[in-house]
Amino acid sequence: MxxxxxxxxxxxxxxxxxxxxxxxxxxxxxxxxxxxxxxxxxxxxxxxxxxxxxxxxxxxxxxxxxxxxxxxxxxxxxxxxxxTNPIIDQAKSCRNKCVFCFIDQLPKGMRETLYFKDDDSRLSFLQGNFVTLTNMSEEDINNIIKYRISPINISVHTTNPELRQKMIKNKFAGKLYGIMKRLADAQIQMNCQIVLCPGYNDKEELTRTIKDLETLYPYVNSAAIVPVGITKHRGHLPNLEIFNEKTANETIQQIHELQKMYLEKIGTRFAFLSDEFYIIANRKLLEYDEYEGFIQLENGVGIISKLESEIQDHLKTLCKYQTSRKKKVSIATGYSAFEFIKNMAKEIMDVCPNVQINVYKIVNNFFGNTITVSGLITATDIIEQLKDKDLGETLYISRSMLKADEEIFLDNITLEELNEIMKIEVVPCLNEGNDFVDKILK
CATH class of the missing domain: 2.30.42.10 (PDZ domain)
Incomplete structure (x- = not known):
């Protein structure tokens, strides 16, 4: 047939x-x-x-x-x-015009897929993407409940209906809490994200949002707060402030007080700040156990503490490790992780005296120096800033600089092309201690 x-x-x-x-x-x-x-x-x-x-x-x-x-x-x-198509159907595109949208701040000439803004609950379930729930019909909501699509990752930002409409620029944005209440009643698990914008959804509005979300616990099991990212390519967009040392410290103090209250009330800190807040504020991060299993790792919550603990534990198993020969290698990282990576490199060299590791801080000229995370470093900036450096035999980078399923950077340069241009082996490392140490020591 x-x-x-x-x-x-x-x-x-x-x-x-x-x-x-x-x-x-x-x-x-x-x-x-x-x-x-x-x-x-x-x-x-x-x-x-x-x-x-x-x-x-x-x-x-x-x-x-x-x-x-x-x-x-x-x-x-x-x-x-x-x-061939992971969700089989066509992905639903985002209808919002968020004041903080990172995709709207991208220059031309990057990977084509970067310019598509998805807002699809199926991708949330399959790949961990965050959705705003503004793009959902009644049938979509019923299907989540019927097919038990769980967990759902939700970009909340604020539970204040009027403020959410203002920030997301979508007339349906104010219906968020009602939809989340229906999902919680159906025992659908939700992880929440708040992109925090000074002057919009911070301070009292942030407290309001977290308290509203906590009423849906345990089906909303956590909320991650990340600082807004501003590139140099947003000239046509509304003005936004970024966090500085003072405002980051104020936000940390605010969240720590809420964490203390929720730890006593429901047995979890519930709301967590991304590592960037502590780096901006020049403050020590939470201890390993205080991240409660790193349930918001994809939002940069606890990555540094987790990696540090894993590296130190792995080094203890090596004792005094001797490579068969002396070797010199280099690591390229962003501003945010530079001091941490430099300290970890020193600990590796203490255990492995034959290995010399140079750590280079890459300034993000491509997006602007207000972007400091390693995951947004481009091959262009690596080439321009390291082309004349003595990098040794290998250059190590974070795997987060590359597309999840392909070895290509944000600026459309492949890892193979970077190898050829730099005339050196460039090796991506996972954000896992064993992988990081073992690749350097080989």
């Missing part, structure tokens, strides 16, 4: 080794038509239907032939396939 299937988003791009799919003969390039006689419109439907223990999976082969595979499996067992 041959059918005409229009949804090419269902094309299978990967079949895992030793999976059910491989065992029954599903191949890369095959097209998924239906599961249990139901057409698949997006990845959420697919995951929901996959929970059955008996499946009839309709597949169209590359030659046009269609087969129905009968499968008996465990309740939580996956077929072991991926699709």
């Amino acid at each position: 041959e059918v005409n299937v229009k949804n090419v988003n269902n094309i299978i791009s990967k079949v895992y080794k030793d999976s059910i799919a491989e065992e029954i003969g599903i191949e890369v390039g095959d097209l998924l038509i239906s599961v249990n006689d139901q057409a698949i419109h997006d990845i959420i439907e697919y995951r929901f239907l996959l929970s059955d223990e008996y499946l009839e999976v309709e597949i169209q082969k590359i030659d046009g032939e269609v087969y129905i595979y009968e499968i008996e499996k465990d309740y939580d067992e996956d077929l072991g396939i991926e699709f």
Whole structure:
């Protein structure tokens, strides 16, 4: 039998080794038509239907032939396939005009995918993207509840309806708390993010927002607060202030008082500041245990404390480590992490005397020097600032500088191209202590 299937988003791009799919003969390039006689419109439907223990999976082969595979499996067992389009459907684009939107501050000539603003709850579930909930129909909300899409990562910013409309510039933005209350009543887990903008949603408004979110605990299980990022390319956008040492310290004090209250009330600090606040304020970060399992790591909450602890623990297992030869290497990092990386390099050299590590602070000329995190460093700035330096045999960078699924920088330069231009091996390291130390020591 041959059918005409229009949804090419269902094309299978990967079949895992030793999976059910491989065992029954599903191949890369095959097209998924239906599961249990139901057409698949997006990845959420697919995951929901996959929970059955008996499946009839309709597949169209590359030659046009269609087969129905009968499968008996465990309740939580996956077929072991991926699709060319991770969500199968087209991603929903953002309709907001947030005053702090980073994408609106990008220059021309960067990776094309960077200019697409998604606001899709399915990407929130699958990839950890944050959504504003302004782009959702009643059907979308019902589907989250029906298909148990959890957790959802939500860009809250403020729970004040009028202020949220002002900041996001969307007439539906003020409905946030009502939607979140429905999701909490359905026991959908939510992680929240607050991009803090001085003069907008800070101070009393920040306290109001956190207190509103806490009323939905434990379904809202945490809130991360990150400082607004301002590039030099936002000339056509509203003026925004950035945090300085004084205002960052005030915010830290405000959140620490709330953390103390919630720790006594519900057993968790609930609201956490990103590492950037402590660096701007020249203050010590929280201790490792105070981050409560690093539940907001993707928002930069506790990355430095976690990495420091992991590096120190790993170095203890090495004692006095001797490489077979002396070697000199370099690390490129951003302003925010520079002092930390320099201290960690010293600790590595104390344990491994044959290794010389030079740490270089990369000023973000591409976006402007107000952008200080390593994840927004471009290959252009690395080339311009390190091309005449004696870097030794290897240059190490954070993996966060590259696209998640591809070795390419924000400015569209690949890692391979950077290697060729710098005439040196450039090695990305994960934000994990073992990976960081082992790659340097090899």
